[in-house]
Amino acid sequence: MSQHGDIPDWANPIANSLLINVKLKDIFTFYHCCRVGRNARRLAQALGLSDYDQFRLEFAGLFHDIGKIGISENILQKPGKLTDVEYGLMKAHPLKSTEVIEPLADKDAFFKSLLPGIRSHHEKIDGRGYPFGLEGDQIPLAARIISVVDTVDAMMNTRPYRRSMSMEEVRQELINFSGRQFDAQIVKIYLEASRFWKDVSERDQDEYVINHILTQVA
Numbered sequence: 001m002s003q004h005g006d007i008p009d010w011a012n013p014i015a016n017s018l019l020i021n022v023k024l025k026d027i028f029t030f031y032h033c034c035r036v037g038r039n040a041r042r043l044a045q046a047l048g049l050s051d052y053d054q055f056r057l058e059f060a061g062l063f064h065d066i067g068k069i070g071i072s073e074n075i076l077q078k079p080g081k082l083t084d085v086e087y088g089l090m091k092a093h094p095l096k097s098t099e100v101i102e103p104l105a106d107k108d109a110f111f112k113s114l115l116p117g118i119r120s121h122h123e124k125i126d127g128r129g130y131p132f133g134l135e136g137d138q139i140p141l142a143a144r145i146i147s148v149v150d151t152v153d154a155m156m157n158t159r160p161y162r163r164s165m166s167m168e169e170v171r172q173e174l175i176n177f178s179g180r181q182f183d184a185q186i187v188k189i190y191l192e193a194s195r196f197w198k199d200v201s202e203r204d205q206d207e208y209v210i211n212h213i214l215t216q217v218a
Helices: 011-025 027-046 051-063 066-070 084-091 093-105 109-119 141-156 167-177 184-196 203-217
Strands: none
Touching: 011 027, 011 051, 011 066, 027 051, 027 141, 027 184, 051 093, 051 109, 051 141, 066 093, 084 093, 093 109, 109 141, 141 167, 141 184, 167 184
16 A cells, blocks of 8 residues: 555455444434544645555544444433533543454554544544544544544534534634644644535535445445
8 A cells, every 4th residue: 555554355344334333323423433533634634644544544534433333322412511420421432432442453563553543533632622632633633633633524514413514614613723722833734725625515425435446445
């Protein structure tokens, strides 16, 4: 694949199997993971990362919320504010996602390399994120990249507890929280690059994109 490493030939069927389980659990999370994976790869490319690192970002994006399969649908789809207990369970999902991938990481370096991005995608530059309260460059680059595309996708899609935001509103939020929640340089590159990305909004198109991605990795 590149001078940095190789993707195992069993990565595709494993990824498909895991994503099918996510889809059966919560269809919104499935499509969200599809979009985050695709856009993490796009942003990695815009940042000038190697082909191998772009694939790593794509897979980490696909798996970043996979731990939500262990969270009750009543919490995932709750229309109102979460209780403190429910929020605590929701905040555990980065570690739960990591736990799902760890058995694969024990077998292959590629999957091991995905763990930092998955584990830390809710950390914030100012140290107020979770699960460890990392700050600045303590946060792995992959996690800082996923954080941006993950938050953008969440803001742009309507949920039972929140309306969707326009792209202009989203851009302003990124600017407002640049250097606090998000890596300022990554936000700058995202804002420059994303205007040239072609959106895929139809559900069947999203599913096609993910199948295409996993086919191309082999």
